[in-house]
Amino acid sequence: MPxxxxxxxxxxxxxxxxxxxxxxxxxxxxxxTGPEPGSLSPAELRRMLSGGFRQATNPAExxxxxxxxICAPTPRGADGGxxxxxxxxxxxxxxxxxxxxxxxxxxxxxPPGTTEDFLRPLLEEGSGLRAGRDFHxxxxxxxxxxxxRVFTPAxxxxxxxxxxxxxxESAAAFYGRLTDKVVRARGPREAxxxxxxxxxxxxxxxxxxxxxxxxxxDLGIDLWDVIRCAETKxxxxxxxxxGPGVGGHAVPQELTAPTGRTLRLVELAQQVNSRxxxxxxxxxxxxxxxxGKSARGARVLLLGxxxxxxxxxxxxxxxxxxxxxxxxxxxxxxxxxxHVPSWNVLGRPVPRADSFYEAAADxxxxxxxxxHRTYDLQGLSVKAQLLLDTRGATxxxxxxxx
Numbered sequence: 015m016p017x018x019x020x021x022x023x024x025x026x027x028x029x030x031x032x033x034x035x036x037x038x039x040x041x042x043x044x045x046x047t048g049p050e051p052g053s054l055s056p057a058e059l060r061r062m063l064s065g066g067f068r069q070a071t072n073p074a075e076x077x078x079x080x081x082x083x084i085c086a087p088t089p090r091g092a093d094g095g096x097x098x099x100x101x102x103x104x105x106x107x108x109x110x111x112x113x114x115x116x117x118x119x120x121x122x123x124x125p126p127g128t129t130e131d132f133l134r135p136l137l138e139e140g141s142g143l144r145a146g147r148d149f150h151x152x153x154x155x156x157x158x159x160x161x162x163r164v165f166t167p168a169x170x171x172x173x174x175x176x177x178x179x180x181x182x183e184s185a186a187a188f189y190g191r192l193t194d195k196v197v198r199a200r201g202p203r204e205a206x207x208x209x210x211x212x213x214x215x216x217x218x219x220x221x222x223x224x225x226x227x228x229x230x231x232d233l234g235i236d237l238w239d240v241i242r243c244a245e246t247k248x249x250x251x252x253x254x255x256x257g258p259g260v261g262g263h264a265v266p267q268e269l270t271a272p273t274g275r276t277l278r279l280v281e282l283a284q285q286v287n288s289r290x291x292x293x294x295x296x297x298x299x300x301x302x303x304x305x306g307k308s309a310r311g312a313r314v315l316l317l318g319x320x321x322x323x324x325x326x327x328x329x330x331x332x333x334x335x336x337x338x339x340x341x342x343x344x345x346x347x348x349x350x351x352x353h354v355p356s357w358n359v360l361g362r363p364v365p366r367a368d369s370f371y372e373a374a375a376d377x378x379x380x381x382x383x384x385x386h387r388t389y390d391l392q393g394l395s396v397k398a399q400l401l402l403d404t405r406g407a408t409x410x411x412x413x414x415x416x
Contacts, residue, residue, distance in 0.1 A: 017043035017068065019188075020079040022104045024069075025050035026263040026329070027121050027156040028085030032067060033058070034167035034192050041066040043075055045107075047086045047100045077111030081188045083119045084108070084133075085156070090265045096125060098132060105133055109140025117150040117184045119174075123209055123264060129153040129202035130177065145177050152176035152185035153202040155209030161325050171195040175205025210267055214280045217266040219254040221283035224290055227256035227416050231297075238406040238415060256416050258383050258404040259290040259332025261321025291335040294416070298379055298402055299343060301414055305400055307378055310344030315377035317370060317394075318384025319351045326353040333383050334359060348373060352388050374398040382407060 020043045021032045028044070035042045044067060076082060086104045091097035101122050108118070118137060120129050129152070134145050145151040154174045159165060172189040174196060176182030186196045199205040223241070230237035237256065245253035266280050299309040321331030328334075337347050337359040349357055350370040357364045367373030371393065374380045380398040385391070385407040395401055395412035403413040 017041045017066075017075070017079050018081065019043065020045060020070075020076050020082040020108075021085055022076070022082060022108060023047045023050065023085035023087065023100070023122070025085065025087045026160065026327070027087070027158060028083075030158045030160070030167065031083060031085060031121065031156075033062060036062045036065040036067045037168075038192050039065075040191060042068075043079060044069045045073070045076060047104045047107075050087060073107045074111060076108050077113050079116070081117045081119065082108055082112075083121055085121045087263065088122050088124060088265070096123065096265060096267065098124065098128065101128075101133065102136060105136040106140055109137045112137060112141035112143060112149060114143060114148045115150075117152070117181075117188060118145075119151075119185050119188070120153045121156045123156070123213065124153075124206060125267060126203050126206040126210060128206060129175075134177070146181060150176065150178075150181040150184040151202075152181050153205040154185060154189065155205060155212065157212075160327065161322055167192055169194055171197050173197045173199055173205050173208050175199035175202040177202060213264045214266050214277065214283075216264070217260060217287060218279055218283040219252070220257070220260055221286035223254045224256045224286055228293060231416075236410075236415075238410075255406060256404075257290070257332075258294045258336060258381075258416070260287045261329060261331030263329050291332040292339060294332070294336055294381065294402070294404055295339040295343070297414075297416070298340070298381060301400060301402060302379055308344075309340070312345045312378040313376065314340050314345045314347050315367060315370075315373050315380045316347065316349040317351070317374075317380060317382045317389065318386050319349050319354055319357055320384055320386075323385050324353070324387050328354065336381070336383065337364060348377070351384070352386055370394065371397050374401070382413070 018041045019035050021028045022045045024044045024046050032042050032044050084101060084104045086100035088096040088098060088101060120133055134151060138144055143149050152174055154172055157170050172193045174182055174185045174189060176185055182198055189196050227237050241253055244251055266284055302309055302312050316333060316337060319333035320326060320328050340347050348365040348367050350367040350373055374394055375397045379400045381402045383404055385405045391408045395408045401413035404416045406415050
């Protein structure tokens with residue numbers, strides 16, 4: 015069966031798109047741009063293969079589809095900005111096979127202007143075709159929320175900004191097969207800036223509540239009760255909750271290329287959020303001291319080392335840094351996570367607890383980093399000698415909360 019769609023990049027953005035397309039009955043071709051985080055379970059892969067999904071290794075197959083979506087990862091580069099190297103590789107690979115009338119869409123997180131000033135020249139030079147005349151070109155920010163059972167690709171509105179009105183409509187026709195609602199942006203720069211705003215909004219608000227957590231601890235105020243009360247306001251407030259650090263694949267952007275203008279609020283938010291792992295370790299050491307124990311030689315159990323509950327993904331999560339800092343203080347660190355069978359820190363394996371009940375009872379300090387559904391937090395609060403809850407998930411008064 016010939017593919018109708020090519021998803022270039024099968025990481026955290028491409029895999030969900032491919033799954034949604036197959037579920038919508040679209041024959042889909044997957045093409046990897048290199049080693050990418052994200053994988054399918056055997057059952058998920060079987061369902062996709064039976065639904066018309068194929069993984070391709072021959073780039074020539076990219077020239078046989080009507081729609082190609084670039085979902086290559088854009089991690090933070092050495093200069094602090096987004097690294098577009100994988101997007102460039104994907105574009106050059108596609109350009110040599112690009113046929114007239116194909117719709118090309120970029121979904122990777124990128125700085126505003128990338129679709130027109132970076133991607134368009136690569137595609138035109140490599141193909142000899144002209145965007146907006148010979149093929150359609152558009153940008154659509156990825157709105158993937160891994161593990162979210164309420165909002166799926168089918169009921170999450172999709173924003174689209176095309177190089178021309180015809181480009182927008184061509185992309186809208188494609189996404190209309192996947193989602194209930196398509197939102198047309200004025201152009202690709204506006205659509206790219208939607209992604210910038212949405213990502214930075216999350217990081218800035220998490221930073222605010224993380225600062226509130228430290229302030230409330232110093233003042234002896236229960237922040238979690240403050241949030242519970244504040245979120246009853248029906249307007250002007252959205253509840254965010256503190257945590258041990260911010261993980262995930264969406265990288266906040268402080269600079270909006272090509273102007274070089276600094277988004278100072280985002281820069282400050284990054285500083286606040288990047289300090290949280292150190293703050294957690296500081297709180298842990300203080301708790302141990304208050305109970306007559308030193309961090310050096312203390313047995314510390316970390317519960318949940320993924321960046322998000324009920325997922326195996328550890329991308330950019332705080333657990334690595336927290337474990338590293340504890341080890342540097344001389345603590346003996348172990349972990350439990352139902353989704354992570356093995357874990358390495360500082361180049362060596364961290365002991366994995368078989369039973370988190372028994373491990374918590376044996377540890378001098380247990381730190382809840384992630385609230386997986388399988389954790390019985392009521393039972394944990396009874397078993398643990400000393401419990402630091404960074405998620406506000408345990409019953410009130412049952413643990414020391416962040």
